[in-house]
Amino acid sequence: MTSEETAHGDLLSKVVSTVDAQWRTVMPLGAYQLYGLAWVDPQALWLRQLPRMPFCQGTVGSSLLALDRVRGYLLLINPENDHSEILNPYHGDEFLDAQGLCLWQDTLWFCQDDWVYYCVLPDLTIHPFERFSYPVQGVAVDEQGVYITCQKSGYIHHLDRQTGKELGKLPAPGIGEENLAIRPDALWVCDRLEQSVYRLDRQTGEILAAALTPFTDPTALSFSDQGLFWVTYAGEEPYLRDNPNNLETPLEIASRDYTSIHPLVFETQEQEHYTLSNGYLVEMSYVEEISPLDSVHLDNLEWRIALPAESLRQKVLRVEPVGTPFRLDTVGDQQVAIFDFPELRPQESRFFGWRAWLELRAIKYHLRPDDIDETLSLPEGFAQLYLIDNDELSMSTAIVQDAAREAVGTETNILRKMLKIRNYVYDRLSYALRPKIETPDLVLERGVGSCGEYVGVLLALARLNGIACRTVGRYKCPPLPDQRGVPLQPTYNHVWLEFYVPGYGWLPMESNPDDVIDRGPYPTRFFMGLPWYHVELSKGMRFETTNYRDRGLRLGDLALNHVRFTIHAEIPPSSENSS
Known part of the structure; x- marks a missing residue:
């Protein structure tokens, strides 16, 4: 060893x-x-x-x-x-x-x-x-x-x-x-x-x-x-x-x-306006299995997979490669694992990915609108990154622009604006799994969307109202904290978002799970809050991609992913300021 x-x-x-x-x-x-x-x-x-x-x-x-x-x-x-x-x-x-x-x-x-x-x-x-x-x-x-x-x-x-x-x-x-x-x-x-x-x-x-x-x-x-x-x-x-009486x-x-x-178990940071609560030691594995739908021969394939991020609620204890070694790249403050395949031959099979041990806690911010200094502006460069249409958000279409104006009305406070946008989207959309993610204009016309489509509409409306925001994902550990040491598989991947409040930083907001009551009122549990089982893997960037993406080669055409979680233990608070 x-x-x-x-x-x-x-x-x-x-x-x-x-x-x-x-x-x-x-x-x-x-x-x-x-x-x-x-x-x-x-x-x-x-x-x-x-x-x-x-x-x-x-x-x-x-x-x-x-x-x-x-x-x-x-x-x-x-x-x-x-x-x-x-x-x-x-x-x-x-x-x-x-x-x-x-x-x-x-x-x-x-x-x-x-x-x-x-x-x-x-x-x-x-x-x-x-x-x-x-x-x-x-x-x-x-x-x-x-x-x-x-x-x-x-x-x-x-x-x-x-x-x-x-x-x-x-x-x-x-x-x-x-x-x-x-x-x-x-x-x-x-x-x-x-x-x-x-x-x-x-x-x-x-x-x-x-x-x-x-x-x-x-x-x-x-x-x-x-x-x-x-x-x-x-x-x-x-x-x-x-039921033994039902033989068939x-x-x-x-x-x-x-x-x-x-x-x-919780700890409140009063000056920073947030509370961390019950945490768990969680092991997560993300592994790709090369299994092409069609016979392909690829040279110098570079496969990029984001690693878990560090945040107030998520601490990375260790990450190790699975199947194939990787090299690291840093994008902003996030790390990405890069797997290099000089030659991928037809019918070739490979496992590659990573396994990480994480401390995950729930976080809930308790900022009030009156806490916000509306004279503060975004950091330099944020407008070019987080206020533009850089992900097929349809921000120039009439339906999206009309929705952006209608959602906030005359409100100017960033917290009230973001909450009004969320509630507006919840009023207009109902959740359903979709085979592909459509653009916000089509989603608003249809009135039905997946979590990724909710995020797209929220991003478009927020950015048109001057609120910097970005996509976050990618998986949720099955929320079964009483099942320790048992391998658990998530049913789906998931995305949510963060919006930026000058003077405080990035705040989390779920995409669709709070849309639980027809026409409201809606709970605010995941507005400025995340439960312990969300794993933050990529923020404002693609979770997974290859250098062949621009050539029309989809990830799903090349590989199958295997995602596994294991909850090992409940962990103590991260400081002595806990209750």
Whole structure:
């Protein structure tokens, strides 16, 4: 083993060994869908006074109280071993379809339909607190009163704990169903549709920070006394069911409940206005297999494949060649692997590509329009690179120019302009896989586009409005962080974009995944944010090309690609400023 390989092995071992065992994903035994969560002192007097069956060893140390809305169970959960105990074996019906659990002192609060209820433990007798005009989803309580979320109203309502009188209301940070937790310094909100957790100013509702969660569908959140931040996830998932009664086609698609609890680990850089959250050590391989459709003979073939980029959320630990050595070229601040074939003969077969080990984290910027200094201009040379039609963007066509004007109206702030452009494109387009990428004028006429076509339209409209932007891609690791050490294959490649904000730099924006509601409102989870599973391979440049491209020889006519991901471990934050 070479010294370089030894150092590489030591580095990976160090990364894996620093993973904290307490960050495990909790899969409570017998749970269906958890929609409420509270930390509980295992020695609490009310807990010892509940009528319970004799303890089993797995219950010792249980510190999470969760609400399973499917069965109406109040579950006492041990996060170390997934053990769960039903605390309300005779009162399950009273908690059916409930959510938003909050434990304050010895009083348990929860929401059900349009009511907020409470009970004083250890007595599980339910008392009504307040009824709303619309269904409510989350509740949090402390000395300052009762905070309640309502998706329909779009607010977090602040009520007096004694009288139920509304003391004020704060704007909801997202558009989905939200749940709450309270800390002395802030109000914390998780939004299921936004796949995000927000830290809010308790007086104004201003978003102080936002973090993307590693799993989809966050439904509840709570802090432990040690400061660990737990988040529950719940929903339904498809799975392949083996039906022995169907002899001809026994395998069929069915759905089932899923739920889990996982710590949210994050670090906020307040001066830079972004938050990094849960990260993973991921191995990615990209390999081409020479397999021409037709017999060809090529001389001096040069094949270029971009390597993973360095960014705030993505760190490259190591890259090694696969099958064939490569030489490096640098384009701007990005590296490209170049594979040289002096002669490619008919029927010749080759493997070539690279394998990389990466630290991937989610990132979410929380810039406000008022943070932008509109007097700043683009860096020198950016206009020639990122404001022109250099990729068949149809920027001179009437339909694209009309769309660019209509999208922003009279808006001048770059953040509001970019968000309006995104929403305009979402209003005009619906997503569908396409056999080829058409130009933005044709896409706007058709009203249907793939991720690459969404990007083309977004680029054209943004550049016509003076916003520098570029394409980013190329693959997403399958978002399965609980499947460690298992080779995973992505179904498709993917592209998104970055836009430039003077004074702050490049900010990410997804192409189409937030286009999930017909005519809106649309979530903003991936506006100025990316989840952990995106791999940044090429920015403003082609991911892969050859010196025969201008001669009409397509990559797909020459080779087949093989893409593989392996998630090795969840990794600690990149600094000590984490929570």
